[in-house]
Amino acid sequence: MVMLFLSGTVKMIAHTAVIGFDWFNLESLSESAIHVCRRTEQTWEKESEAPIDDGHQWRKYGQKEILNAKFPRNYYRCTHKFDQGCQATKQVQRVQEEPILYKTTYYGLHTCKNLANPEIILDPMSPSSSSKFLSFDNSFPTPSKQECPFLSSSNLPSSVKGECKEEVPPSTSSNHYLISSDLTFDSSPRHHVTLSSTLDSEYKSVDISDVLYDSAQLDDAFEPFLEFR
DNA sequence: TTCATTTGACCTAT
């Protein structure tokens, strides 16, 4: 049983992992096409009105002007890359002038133990858990943390040591949601996540709005990530 | 003094 509580429009796309071929296209179902690339690892995207504070500590390591893009892309890696070997990275790019819109693309999973609630770590690779704790922000216009189901449930504010200074402060409300078949969504188009995985053996795509009416389909959608039910 | 950010250089894939 996979359970999910989500807020906003969520789009999940799993795709085929092709060794040695790390570019692929993901087509958004209701908005502009999303292009995700590189690496045989899990990636997911989120668009928001402000840079996302996902609760993790990030360190900026680069900025690049992107062809045909109005704004530069910012590159972040986990602060604990070296002390804990955490390979999680993210890219943040402002994609729209008015209203301001940022797209954050996450690569890889956090393996760092920077957690306030270590008992609720989500580890999609772990075979031990029978239900998934996913955590999404539900507090627009001030998204705070745990925007992505693959993130562990760190609750340490990103303000520690001033990291992610461009990001909004964490909200005061709880942002943890058990994944459940009792799906509840708002219809805000401003808040969407695209998930992808390279762990799947076939391409799957599902719009969460459809899942609302078919929880079994949700299970199928999550299956690539959550191999244990 | 330490640590994060900035930014040009460098590397790699296409």
Place this chain on the structure above:
DNA sequence: ATAGGTCAAATGAA
């Protein structure tokens, strides 16, 4: 050759 991603020295802030 070009574009995207990463490195690392310089710089700044706490």
